Amino acid sequence: MTPTPVIELTDVEKVFDVRKRAGLLRREKQRVRAVDGISFTVPRGEMVGYIGPNGAGKSTTIKMLTGILTPSGGRVRVAGIDPSRERARLARRIGVVFGQRTTLWWDLPLKDSYRLVHRMYRIPDSRFRENLDRCVDLLDLGQLMDVPVRQLSLGQRMRGDIAAALLHDPEVLYLDEPTIGLDVVSKAKVREFLRELNTERAVTILLTTHDLTDIEQLCRRVMVIDHGRLMYDGPLAGLHEAGESERTLVVDLARELPPLETELARTVRVEGPRQWLAFPAGRSAAPLVAQLAAAYPVVDLSVREPDIEAVIARMYADRTGPRSAD
Numbered sequence: 001m002t003p004t005p006v007i008e009l010t011d012v013e014k015v016f017d018v019r020k021r022a023g024l025l026r027r028e029k030q031r032v033r034a035v036d037g038i039s040f041t042v043p044r045g046e047m048v049g050y051i052g053p054n055g056a057g058k059s060t061t062i063k064m065l066t067g068i069l070t071p072s073g074g075r076v077r078v079a080g081i082d083p084s085r086e087r088a089r090l091a092r093r094i095g096v097v098f099g100q101r102t103t104l105w106w107d108l109p110l111k112d113s114y115r116l117v118h119r120m121y122r123i124p125d126s127r128f129r130e131n132l133d134r135c136v137d138l139l140d141l142g143q144l145m146d147v148p149v150r151q152l153s154l155g156q157r158m159r160g161d162i163a164a165a166l167l168h169d170p171e172v173l174y175l176d177e178p179t180i181g182l183d184v185v186s187k188a189k190v191r192e193f194l195r196e197l198n199t200e201r202a203v204t205i206l207l208t209t210h211d212l213t214d215i216e217q218l219c220r221r222v223m224v225i226d227h228g229r230l231m232y233d234g235p236l237a238g239l240h241e242a243g244e245s246e247r248t249l250v251v252d253l254a255r256e257l258p259p260l261e262t263e264l265a266r267t268v269r270v271e272g273p274r275q276w277l278a279f280p281a282g283r284s285a286a287p288l289v290a291q292l293a294a295a296y297p298v299v300d301l302s303v304r305e306p307d308i309e310a311v312i313a314r315m316y317a318d319r320t321g322p323r324s325a326d
């Protein structure tokens, strides 16, 4: 049985009309296709990475999924609701965290912000208590409840924001750069919490990030958007093939030799008795290893996985700037 999609986009478009200065006094109207015909579905309980370079259309997509923006074309449904028509009803079903700005009250202690969320969403008392206790425990907020938000560090504030987005039990969570600017320990804490939320509570999560480690550690599926179009939608591992990436075989030889010759790989670096050979990431290393071991005095071998940053960079490589609708 195919799981019911919680998020559904069909041929979604968003066009902005912008006025650009075209001389001292003249202004020209320009149309920007921020989202240019995107379709995808996300089944309940999935955690999906939504990535792309700056200006690709990620935030615009998320804004349409929350109902902040109305699509110029196509169809959007979240939990069966049309976000732009029933924004208030949808708000009870979704949580949103923007890493770059807080939804908490700047001058209030954390606990007062949560009290306001409690009232705003009319969360039943017992549910609120239970959810808050859980977040305080898992996100380590105990010492911070009396501290005004403006005095919190970025990592503490982010954990505070994530808790605020979850007190009303949303079934869908949008996270826009949830680990931006955080130190390694805070990042690990946030990721662990999200993993738990997704597996234990089956919350559907759409995660936008520039930190590919977030994606590697959290998402099995990744969507790549560029110029408002979906460039890739599939398992993280498949990105390597889509980006024509290569793995590297590091070979230690008994002595220095000229670059090794094989039709299965390219020798890309030689340093003393160590050589680096690149081969397609989708192919097995076994035949290459066997061939080299038979022909050369091999002492040791190791395979290095492709760097995902490099793969994505290659996918973006031919981009030329924002697409114009005209």
Ligand SMILES: Nc1ncnc2c1ncn2[C@@H]1O[C@H](COP(=O)(O)OP(=O)(O)OP(=O)(O)O)[C@@H](O)[C@H]1O
Pocket: 016, 017, 018, 032, 033, 034, 052, 053, 054, 055, 056, 057, 058, 059, 060, 061, 322
């Ligand atoms: N309100 C707006 N008015 C006009 N143009 C806009 C508006 N919002 C976004 N755009 C344009 O739409 C395109 C997509 O922007 P968007 O913010 O969705 O990208 P993004 O992928 O979220 O980028 P980033 O990673 O930098 O946040 C950009 O060219 C942007 O300049």
